[in-house]
Amino acid sequence: MPTTTPSPDTELASEQEHLAESRRQLARMRERTAALDAGAAADWVSREFLESTFALRMKQLADDPTVPLFFGRVDDESGERFHIGRRHVSDPQGEPLVVDWRAPVSLPFYRASRAEPMGTVLRRRYGFERGRLTAFEDEHLTAGEQTEHSAILEAEIERPRVGPMRDIVATIQPEQDVIVRSELARSVCVQGAPGTGKTAVGLHRAAYLLYAHREQLTRQGVLVVGPNASFLRYIRDVLPALGEIEATQTTIEELATKTLRSVAPKQEVRGHDDATVATLKGDARLAEVLRRALWAHVVAPTEGLVVPRGASRWRVASYEVEEVLDGLRSRGVRYGAARAMLPQALAHRVLVRMELAGDSPDDRVQDAVARSAPVMKYAAEIWPAVDPAKLLWRLLSEPEALAAAADGLLDPDEQAALLWAKPPRSAGTARWSLADAVLLDEAVDLVERTPSLGHIVADEAQDLSPMMLRMLGRRSSTGSLTVLGDLAQATTPWATRSWAEALAHLGKPDAHVEELTRGFRVPGEVIEFAARLLPHVAPDLAPPTSVRRTRGELTVTGGDVVDHVRDAVAREGSVGVIVPDALVPVTAADLRAAGIEHAVLGEREDDVDQHLDLVRASLAKGLEFDHVVLVEPAAIVAAEPDRVTGLRRLYVCLTRAVTSLVVVHEHPLPEELVVG
Numbered sequence: 001m002p003t004t005t006p007s008p009d010t011e012l013a014s015e016q017e018h019l020a021e022s023r024r025q026l027a028r029m030r031e032r033t034a035a036l037d038a039g040a041a042a043d044w045v046s047r048e049f050l051e052s053t054f055a056l057r058m059k060q061l062a063d064d065p066t067v068p069l070f071f072g073r074v075d076d077e078s079g080e081r082f083h084i085g086r087r088h089v090s091d092p093q094g095e096p097l098v099v100d101w102r103a104p105v106s107l108p109f110y111r112a113s114r115a116e117p118m119g120t121v122l123r124r125r126y127g128f129e130r131g132r133l134t135a136f137e138d139e140h141l142t143a144g145e146q147t148e149h150s151a152i153l154e155a156e157i158e159r160p161r162v163g164p165m166r167d168i169v170a171t172i173q174p175e176q177d178v179i180v181r182s183e184l185a186r187s188v189c190v191q192g193a194p195g196t197g198k199t200a201v202g203l204h205r206a207a208y209l210l211y212a213h214r215e216q217l218t219r220q221g222v223l224v225v226g227p228n229a230s231f232l233r234y235i236r237d238v239l240p241a242l243g244e245i246e247a248t249q250t251t252i253e254e255l256a257t258k259t260l261r262s263v264a265p266k267q268e269v270r271g272h273d274d275a276t277v278a279t280l281k282g283d284a285r286l287a288e289v290l291r292r293a294l295w296a297h298v299v300a301p302t303e304g305l306v307v308p309r310g311a312s313r314w315r316v317a318s319y320e321v322e323e324v325l326d327g328l329r330s331r332g333v334r335y336g337a338a339r340a341m342l343p344q345a346l347a348h349r350v351l352v353r354m355e356l357a358g359d360s361p362d363d364r365v366q367d368a369v370a371r372s373a374p375v376m377k378y379a380a381e382i383w384p385a386v387d388p389a390k391l392l393w394r395l396l397s398e399p400e401a402l403a404a405a406a407d408g409l410l411d412p413d414e415q416a417a418l419l420w421a422k423p424p425r426s427a428g429t430a431r432w433s434l435a436d437a438v439l440l441d442e443a444v445d446l447v448e449r450t451p452s453l454g455h456i457v458a459d460e461a462q463d464l465s466p467m468m469l470r471m472l473g474r475r476s477s478t479g480s481l482t483v484l485g486d487l488a489q490a491t492t493p494w495a496t497r498s499w500a501e502a503l504a505h506l507g508k509p510d511a512h513v514e515e516l517t518r519g520f521r522v523p524g525e526v527i528e529f530a531a532r533l534l535p536h537v538a539p540d541l542a543p544p545t546s547v548r549r550t551r552g553e554l555t556v557t558g559g560d561v562v563d564h565v566r567d568a569v570a571r572e573g574s575v576g577v578i579v580p581d582a583l584v585p586v587t588a589a590d591l592r593a594a595g596i597e598h599a600v601l602g603e604r605e606d607d608v609d610q611h612l613d614l615v616r617a618s619l620a621k622g623l624e625f626d627h628v629v630l631v632e633p634a635a636i637v638a639a640e641p642d643r644v645t646g647l648r649r650l651y652v653c654l655t656r657a658v659t660s661l662v663v664v665h666e667h668p669l670p671e672e673l674v675v676g
């Protein structure tokens with residue numbers, strides 16, 4: 001057994017002194033940064049850069065007395081010891097008092113075991129109470145101890161959940177750490193049962209990569225993509241708590257809206273597609289339809305090019321122009337880039353004619369010819385500029401345009417389904433749906449290459465359509481991805497069927513797929529209950545297990561929802577009342593009438609900070625609460641377009657509880673949930 005408190009008082013006192021000294025040194029580092037003067041910079045650009053660098057550094061050096069400066073220690077064989085914390089702290093001589101958890105020397109803290117001690121003789125974990133170091137616990141990795149049980153680790157996993165998600169830096173598990181520290185060039189896909197820490201792992205990987213490749217990733221950017229705004233609010237504090245404020249956190253809808261606004265300012269996603277149409281619009285075949293529709297704008301010339309210059313008239317025959325077009329088409333560049341090359345390519349042909357006639361024109365002549373009115377006009381006619389929004393608007397409005405581009409790809413029924421019932425008069429007045437905006441993103445990229453970021457973390461990726469996956473794929477074409485999800489929790493009609501398929505759409509077919517099955521959220525009794533649905537929703541997946549010591553409390557009952565909520569609210573920790581979407585108004589009214597204060601998730605900016613959240617079933621994904629009151633499971637299932645999706649939605653809702661789950665129902669439970 002590792003030794004726990006009570007420990008020798010002197011050892012505890014010495015650790016407390018180390019903490020106090022680390023805090024003093026952190027304060028010194030902060031003072032030094034505050035005294036740095038950006039005014040000495042040579043010009044305003046450098047000054048702005050320095051000022052923002054100093055401001056960032058000040059934020060990173062902020063000391064929150066409630067957050068321990070270090071949480072662990074490793075002693076190696078040579079007698080060196082390293083205290084491990086969220087940030088690096090050193091003394092004036094540069095000697096480290098605390099090393100960053102992401103530094104290579106911290107690795108054994110997460111990975112060393114008795115079987116593989118990695119040169120480490122001791123691993124120490126610290127217990128804190130309100131920022132005060134109160135206990136420690138040692139594991140001697142080279143001694144012949146048998147049990148690997150940590151009370152401090154267990155306490156961290158068992159702690160009640162309050163407010164937004166917290167970092168897990170003190171307790172990252174070896175199988176999670178392998179993902180967190182996998183190299184930047186490598187794309188990783190994590191399939192994981194509910195509560196196995198996918199979101200946590202993705203965020204910690206972003207923090208790790210930003211540390212290990214700071215300069216590159218600050219330049220190229222890191223993006224975290226989550227399913228909706230409430231989820232982003234739930235995770236928003238994790239990266240800043242790890243000192244990382246550079247990563248952008250967003251949703252697919254926000255990304256698509258940005259694209260929409262880039263072609264049609266002030267536009268919003270306002271339209272709505274039914275499930276069949278949205279699924280069709282999310283189909284990867286649409287990428288080919290768009291590509292064909294765009295490139296069909298390049299037309300074979302009916303006449304050759306004539307360029308008057310001085311007394312001469314230079315001619316390029318139409319068959320030669322066709323050769324030029326073929327050459328540009330086969331270069332593998334975007335429509336817009338190839339279009340920009342056309343005048344020069346035509347001018348080059350004119351130059352060849354001049355040379356054949358005995359002239360010796362130079363580059364300046366070629367430039368002048370390329371910029372001349374006849375060449376520009378001719379080029380614009382055979383290779384016109386295309387507005388991506390108009391391109392899409394035409395495809396969705398004009399049956400002939402769609403038929404021409406979709407021939408052999410979409411059958412007549414599919415084409416009919418895609419067309420707007422009442423086409424808007426112009427692209428500018430269209431009510432674009434989310435699926436449309438995603439198609440627009442594809443069209444924009446066909447015209448002009450979308451810049452790639454350094455790394456993207458895509459959470460709940462099982463719910464993305466092929467076209468949405470392509471959207472993220474093009475934003476990481478030269479970067480890498482962390483793809484997180486659970487096929488059993490897929491609830492969109494266009495959800496992916498397999499990770500191999502999703503990764504192919506993302507352009508990363510070789511990404512490594514890891515599976516996590518040890519659950520840190522849902523206690524045993526609750527996860528076993530939820531897992532009854534697994535054979536019906538994802539028969540190929542391994543059933544999740546729980547590492548929680550407590551078995552949890554599961555109650556399946558009738559009675560008044562308000563009474564159950566009242567009981568839950570009286571307990572420690574957060575409470576989520578998860579109801580079928582349609583029951584939100586009546587449940588909110590009942591809670592109000594009973595004087596129970598609550599927030600309706602998704603309605604307010606501070607929703608995830610509340611003690612009690614009323615959560616519509618369709619918004620529960622990714623969240624967790626100490627106590628969950630789940631109302632009318634059968635109605636949650638019935639609200640979805642098909643049974644499997646309904647059962648998956650229910651599986652998501654059943655797996656949000658950390659301590660207790662009360663299922664309240666009047667109608668019979670779905671039969672898949674009843675065994676025997």
Ligand SMILES: Nc1ncnc2c1ncn2[C@@H]1O[C@H](COP(=O)(O)OP(=O)(O)OP(=O)(O)O)[C@@H](O)[C@H]1O
Nearest residue numbers: 168171172173194195196197198199200520521622
């Ligand atoms: N190593 C760990 N130590 C302590 N807590 C952990 C650890 N890993 C995960 N957790 C906790 O378990 C809970 C679930 O984690 P997370 O939300 O990342 O899981 P998930 O796999 O994304 O779940 P879901 O599929 O339901 O969205 C969180 O409270 C997280 O802090």
